Amino acid sequence: MFFKKKIKFFLFGLLDNLKSRYEYYLTETCCARLQKVGKEVNIAPDAVISPYANFLLNHKSVMSIGAETQIRNYVSIKVRGELTIGRNVEIVYFSIIHCDKRIVIGDNCMIAESVSIRDHDHNYHLSDIPFVEQGFKRADVIIGNNVWIGAKSSVFKGVNIGDNVVIGANSVVVKDIPSDSVAVGAPARIIKKLE
């Protein structure tokens, strides 16, 4: 049984590593080039994307960025799955969005500086195979409308954040946060409800 599990992790890891070799780095942001690299890339014509934001997409990536959305300097966005960013969203300096499966960010959201949003973790269950070779565990991240995520916060795989939510600075969101609430801390817990 243990042997079977080991083989499974080894093969998944191998596959993940091979897949990542076929990604393309784009160090400058040019919507036309992004559209060529990804499978389906839609960027609203009035979205404002800094030339100092970094995008890493592969040929399977699906990405859409809504109208009036602003992506600032040194934001890093990596997509191997499906990323949807709504309209009038602001993603500020040094934030990271790494999407291996599916990440949805609703409309009118504010993502402050150095926020990290990821929908996957490395597998780490075997001690005799390097973690880097054990592949990933993935789960969708869904962020609703009108969500403000404070600086230096992290949102982890499988998390659902409802509408009208504030996440305090330096929070670590590992579980769902319902609509109309303020959550802070590591792990993030609700401290206030909105009327």
Ligand SMILES: CC(C)(COP(=O)(O)OP(=O)(O)OC[C@H]1O[C@@H](n2cnc3c(N)ncnc32)[C@H](O)[C@@H]1OP(=O)(O)O)[C@@H](O)C(=O)NCCC(=O)NCCS
């Ligand atoms: C979450 C936040 C909006 C709450 O502000 P607030 O409504 O004025 O809350 P309060 O200051 O009344 O704090 C309420 C309680 O939560 C605690 N708290 C507030 N923010 C916290 C945080 N980020 N982490 C841990 N605890 C926090 C307070 O210490 C206080 O605890 P107490 O009741 O035991 O004294 C604010 O603290 C915050 O984190 N803002 C994000 C700032 C930021 O990242 N800005 C980026 C620019 S877009």
